[in-house]
Amino acid sequence: MTELTYDGTGRTLETPRGTLHFHEAGDGPPLLLLHGSGPGVSGWANFGNNLPVFAEHFRTLVLDFPGFGTSYSCDSDPMSAALPAVVDFLDGLGIDRLPVLGNSMGGAIAARLAATHPDRVSRLITIGGIGLPLFSPSPPEGIKLLVQFVEDPTHERLVAWMESMVYDTGILTxxxxxxxxxxxxxxxxxxxxxKLFNLQSLAAMGKPAARAAEAIGMLTRIQAPTLVTFGRDDRVTPLDSSLVAMRYIKRCELHVFHDCGHWAMIERKDEFENVALSYLLRDSKPAVRL
Known part of the structure; x- marks a missing residue:
């Protein structure tokens, strides 16, 4: 496939709330990729290296949430602005239904989309980001380091946060x-x-029981076939969070990447792509060989 560059795949869409930036590549049925949160994140930062593989099979859309990348800034916190922006995005492109894959915050937003707009999501894949920690302390190490950087943004604190996101720090060139x-x-x-990560949000995360009922209720409303993926060594959304998702999402499967942190699509790129494509193409006729 021809090399896909940031500028060559970059697009914008005017919506009622502002301009959304996204990347688009490939033909075929649409697929939406939703990035995570954190300093310097964007759709391209999370999925730019995965785009060529998905674009071989799908019209792949990689959205920048409001407040991230070069999409519009939001008055509220980015988490609250994300789901309405995704609905605006799909409406603006005239897409009724598609598979959605999300990392971390993107996984949480993809799950909410599936729960609140079940007619829009045909398949759901998450990389961390959903469930509730059953045994691990909350807030987790990665979020604490993220808030430390946001409160005092030094290069050393950025590196410390990025190191908490991966199993193998050697990939942090x-x-x-x-x-x-x-x-x-x-x-x-x-x-x-x-607006999203601060001392107040950190304190709220220390009380997971307060949001348990809402989180479980959301999971029970997801009707789309769902693949939940986690890095075994995730220090942002710990692996034990997956147990709640497995119990309450009706049609749920789980894949765990060993020796992997929070960024499975980066740290275990080839394996992640193989697992995700196998799930997305499972119902294809004839069967697709990867």
């Missing part, structure tokens, strides 16, 4: 870290991420 540093320290990017 200088180029990778510098890319996130340049984006994370833009004033508007810091302002938006501070």
């Amino acid at each position: 200088d180029e990778f870290v510098d890319m996130r540093w340049r984006t994370a320290t833009k004033p508007e990017a810091l302002a938006d991420v501070r």
Whole structure:
């Protein structure tokens, strides 16, 4: 496949709430990829290296949430703005129903979309991001380090946070870290991420029981076939969170990547792509060989 670049795949869509930026590549049925949260994140930062593989099979759409990448800034916190933006995005492109794959915050938003708009999601894949921790402390280590960076954004704190996101810190090349540093320290990017991660939100995360009923209720409303994936060594959404999702999502399967942290699509790229494509193409006729 021809090399897919940031500029070559970049698109914008005007919506009632503002301009959404996204990447688009490939033909065939649509597939939506939703990124996670954190300093310097965007759709491209999470999924740019995966785009060529998915684009071989799908019209692959990689959205920047409001407050991230170059989509519009939001008045509320980015988590609250994300789901309405996804609905606006699908409406604006004239897409009724499609599979959705999300990492971390993107997985949480994809799950909410499936629960509240079941007619829009044909299959759901999450990378961390859903469920509730049963045995691990809350807030987890990765979120604590993220808030420390947001409160005092130094290069050393960014590196400490990024190291908590992966099992093998060797993948954190200088180029990778510098890319996130340049984006994370833009004033508007810091302002938006501070709306989501701050000392107040950290305190709220320390009371998981307070949001348990709402979280479980949301999971029970998901009707789409669902593949929940986790890194065994995830220090942001610990693996034990998957047990709740497995129990309450009606048609749920689980895949665990060993020696893997929070960024399975980056750290275990080839295996992640193989697992995700196998699930997305499971019902294809004739069977697809990967």
